[in-house]
Amino acid sequence: xxxxxxxxxxxxxxxxxxAFAIFPLYWMVISSLKPLxxxxxxxxxxSAPTLENYTYxxxxxxxxxxxxNTLIIASVQTVAQLVSAVMAAYxxxxxxxxxxxxxxxxxxxxxxxxxxxxxxxxxxxxTSLGLRNTMLGVILPFTASTFAILSLYSALKxxxxxxxxxxxxxxxxxxxxxxxxxxxxxxxxMVSLGIxxxxxxxxxxxxxxxxxxxxxxxxIQIGLQQFLSLERNEWGALMAAATLSSIPIIxxxxxxxxxxxxxxVKWGIK
Amino acid sequence: xxxxxxxxxxxxFKEVTVLDTINLNIQDSSFTILLGxxxxxxxxxxxxIAGLETPDQGKxxxxxxxxxxxxxxxxxxxxxxxxxxxYPHLTVYQNIEYGLKARKVKNPERTKLVTxxxxxxxxxxxxxxxxxxxxxxxxxxxxLARAIVKRPKIFxxxxxxxxxxxKLRNVxxxxxxxxxxxxxxxFLYVTHxxxxxxxxGTHIVIMNKGIIQQEGSPKAIYEDPDNLFVAGFIxxxxxxxxSFEGYDYSFAVRPExxxxxxxxxxxxxxxxxxxxxxxxxxxxxxxxxxxxGNISVKTPNLWDNISNATVEVCxxxxxxxxxxxxxxxxxxxxxHAYAISVFKQVILDRSEFLEGVV
Numbered sequence: 001x002x003x004x005x006x007x008x009x010x011x012x013x014x015x016x017x018x019a020f021a022i023f024p025l026y027w028m029v030i031s032s033l034k035p036l037x038x039x040x041x042x043x044x045x046x047s048a049p050t051l052e053n054y055t056y057x058x059x060x061x062x063x064x065x066x067x068x069n070t071l072i073i074a075s076v077q078t079v080a081q082l083v084s085a086v087m088a089a090y091x092x093x094x095x096x097x098x099x100x101x102x103x104x105x106x107x108x109x110x111x112x113x114x115x116x117x118x119x120x121x122x123x124x125x126x127t128s129l130g131l132r133n134t135m136l137g138v139i140l141p142f143t144a145s146t147f148a149i150l151s152l153y154s155a156l157k158x159x160x161x162x163x164x165x166x167x168x169x170x171x172x173x174x175x176x177x178x179x180x181x182x183x184x185x186x187x188x189x190m191v192s193l194g195i196x197x198x199x200x201x202x203x204x205x206x207x208x209x210x211x212x213x214x215x216x217x218x219x220i221q222i223g224l225q226q227f228l229s230l231e232r233n234e235w236g237a238l239m240a241a242a243t244l245s246s247i248p249i250i251x252x253x254x255x256x257x258x259x260x261x262x263x264x265v266k267w268g269i270k
Numbered sequence: 271x272x273x274x275x276x277x278x279x280x281x282x283f284k285e286v287t288v289l290d291t292i293n294l295n296i297q298d299s300s301f302t303i304l305l306g307x308x309x310x311x312x313x314x315x316x317x318x319i320a321g322l323e324t325p326d327q328g329k330x331x332x333x334x335x336x337x338x339x340x341x342x343x344x345x346x347x348x349x350x351x352x353x354x355x356x357y358p359h360l361t362v363y364q365n366i367e368y369g370l371k372a373r374k375v376k377n378p379e380r381t382k383l384v385t386x387x388x389x390x391x392x393x394x395x396x397x398x399x400x401x402x403x404x405x406x407x408x409x410x411x412x413x414l415a416r417a418i419v420k421r422p423k424i425f426x427x428x429x430x431x432x433x434x435x436x437k438l439r440n441v442x443x444x445x446x447x448x449x450x451x452x453x454x455x456x457f458l459y460v461t462h463x464x465x466x467x468x469x470x471g472t473h474i475v476i477m478n479k480g481i482i483q484q485e486g487s488p489k490a491i492y493e494d495p496d497n498l499f500v501a502g503f504i505x506x507x508x509x510x511x512x513s514f515e516g517y518d519y520s521f522a523v524r525p526e527x528x529x530x531x532x533x534x535x536x537x538x539x540x541x542x543x544x545x546x547x548x549x550x551x552x553x554x555x556x557x558x559x560x561x562x563g564n565i566s567v568k569t570p571n572l573w574d575n576i577s578n579a580t581v582e583v584c585x586x587x588x589x590x591x592x593x594x595x596x597x598x599x600x601x602x603x604x605x606h607a608y609a610i611s612v613f614k615q616v617i618l619d620r621s622e623f624l625e626g627v628v
Binding site: 160162165166169176184 | 373
């Protein structure tokens with residue numbers, strides 16, 4: 001009894017934090033259902049819910065195409081990051097070689113460089129490669145992730161050496177050891193890292209906006225931006241499009257809820 | 271079946287010398303034990319033979335062919351690891367089969383080899399299990415089968431029983447001896463457990479600080495140690511090492527070569543007080559404080575309540591081993607006789623209770 005009374009302040013705090021987290025989403029959804037005249041009123045429920053914002057949004061911006069683009073960009077980026085990170089982390093943990101410490105330090109240091117600082121050099125590189133306004137141009141600078149390398153480095157560091165040696169004695173090639181012995185046994189770490197990378201890829205906005213202005217190659221975030229202009233902001237349509245674009249990621253979350261929470265706990269980030 | 275020759279092998283890790291110019295010939299079809307305290311270099315030597323480590327200098331020859339640069343998978347050796355090192359995501363059957371698949375052994379030969387290996391370690395009813403579902407003893411059998419299936423000329427075993435409980439270790443010792451007689455291969459076995467060494471080995475190599483201290487049959491190692499290290503390492507408890515200030519000699523007597531409070535003919539005897547006793551069943555180990563230092567004595571258990579009692583320790587004269595000031599065994603009979611007379615003199619000088627020497 002006493003312990004449940006003690007729980008009250010804790011739960012009250014958690015409910016409050018939940019409300020903070022959920023309210024913007026709730027506001028997005030109800031705003032998308034409000035008719036044009038009501039959008040700036042603080043009413044918590046639309047007086048006459050309407051889908052006109054949705055029809056307007058769908059008719060003006062290729063939302064489905066853009067969502068598909070985002071899906072492609074986030075997926076390719078995630079796979080590329082996982083592949084490059086696994087190879088780098090495996091090399092760094094498997095062998096003692098000259099310059100290993102230096103390479104590791106350089107990797108770690110690049111994590112400290114803010115994205116904004118390398119945006120312009122990346123922009124110039126992508127432009128001179130002729131990849132502006134392509135999905136590849138959006139993906140390319142993000143095919144390697146320091147975060148992914150360091151995460152897998154620690155996962156592989158604790159991988160039992162005897163298992164690898166047993167595979168060496170079994171005459172497996174180095175590539176087979178990585179793909180058939182190591183990878184199957186770090187699958188949970190790979191999956192949870194993959195989820196984090198995917199969410200990060202899905203939310204990337206700034207770089208995509210900079211390098212890509214062609215609507216058919218752009219991720220959904222660029223589409224949302226179309227409703228904002230100097231003359232007027234079409235909030236209703238923006239909210240409708242935003243609601244639509246968040247459906248896939250919410251669906252993914254519901255499907256993998258447990259794994260996502262585990263991965264957040266595992267890598268110790270929010 | 272294969273003999274291995276180690277020539278001048280040295281190895282250091284970050285300037286710490288682990289192996290210092292090792293020369294060793296491991297005989298064909300022997301069950302050779304590398305025995306020594308932890309950090310003596312025995313595991314490193316095994317790993318060099320496996321090819322998992324490269325020696326800083328020296329060669330590993332297998333049937334007179336230089337293997338030093340050959341990859342581990344091509345050396346015709348199989349290794350059993352201390353913590354089994356089974357692939358966690360594969361079943362027992364797949365674990366055993368994996369090395370053959372990597373070597374591109376085709377069916378039906380592959381199936382036959384795997385089945386034979388499984389039968390040999392008696393795991394017929396466990397083949398579909400994952401390693402995590404098995405006990406330590408069963409896992410170690412899988413690890414053995416994984417080695418057996420490759421039909422290697424040399425089996426390398428790195429403390430394979432040290433993760434098992436004492437009872438299971440006894441069973442596995444017996445099974446390993448049995449496998450050795452069936453397989454007709456060379457076994458090279460690393461351990462720090464002298465019971466394993468004595469009970470299974472046909473040949474024992476004792477190492478300390480990266481140097482081979484003595485090699486020979488279990489009998490030779492026990493009865494005829496070359497130096498103080500071996501005398502003080504082998505035996506349970508090991509030989510009493512007695513050295514006296516001002517004298518150049520050291521002496522060793524095994525606890526089992528002394529008897530308590532019996533007639534003292536043919537013995538040199540000394541009185542002492544029992545400090546502690548450890549009952550092992552048939553035998554007991556007594557720690558006795560004497561004028562030449564504390565010594566341990568292993569005798570048939572007296573069971574009597576004799577703690578703190580004064581007893582007479584009789585040392586068998588012909589079992590006293592003498593060593594020179596550098597710790598090497600004195601082999602010359604005259605020198606030995608002289609050293610023993612020194613020993614007697616010391617005891618005479620120090621013991622007012624001396625009953626006499628015959």
